[in-house]
Amino acid sequence: MKKISPKLILALQLVVMLYTLSSVAAKMASGQSFLSLPFLIYYGVEILILGFYAIAWQQIIKRCDLSVAYANRSMAILWSLVWTVIFFHESLTVKNIIGVLIVFAGTMIVNSDGE
Template identity: 60%
Template structure:
């Protein structure tokens, strides 16, 4: 595997970790739809804690692979994943401003992730 393929693989793994983090917000939103301390509330709240725990363990491994500034820049894609989950799970509308904002964030991430020439 050449260097570019290795970097791409690492970025994809980082994105998978960020997806896990973003799913914690989905579980929290589902939990908020139920009465406090009801069985479904506790189930979704437990799922949120599980996602956050798995994310915390995996994040520690990611910051070993990346410069801290690069890892945190990539974490901004949480906004993209949250928008995707809002549409898929909650049927929320996406505005043009949402799309423009996400495109600006993605452009910044692409610039930061480029190899120095």
Template identity: 40%
Template sequence: MGLHLLLVLYSCSGIFSKLASGVEFLSLRFCLYYAAILAILFIYAIGWQQALKRMPLTSAFANKAITVFWGIVWGLVVFGESITLPKIVGAALIISGVILFAFADGELHKQDQAEAGQDGDA
């Protein structure tokens, strides 16, 4: 759950990037938006390192794909962009892939634990 909250935060950097693209370069608002981006990325970098310490690298990177879903949500909520069928299909494929990977990874860990238990008995 913590990883997904971190990824939601990370996806917010895209909001500020798009906002910054709509204002004059190096204006006060531009600089404030980029300061927000840097703050988000700083927090994300620290959180990401902590996540990598606590979970397999493959699981962490598979879950990172969920930021595409959040990009679609932020596009709708913040910028009033439309959600099209291809976007829905794409997000569903990504979420399905993350769920399938999590299931397969869980099964692999169970198998590894069972084999480790058998090796200890021998």
């Protein structure tokens, strides 16, 4: 297994964060009238985000083990919770926080040297 640098972990998290923003755009579109201008703009933004994500993800998986990349992708749960609070003013529950902490702990274990 290749050693993963802090810069690569940061890049992975930025790419995952970008990916989760596509869901925000989709949810915003769902609140609009079908085929209205705001609907088309939000879905256009979603497609644009997913296009950037696809390119960035390919660059990431060239630089690290696939198992590490996918373990970091699980952090999408954290970013999704952050977006629900920021954009949709939803509240967090204790179960949400515990779940994210468990996922975070697993991600940290995968990213560690294991030695």
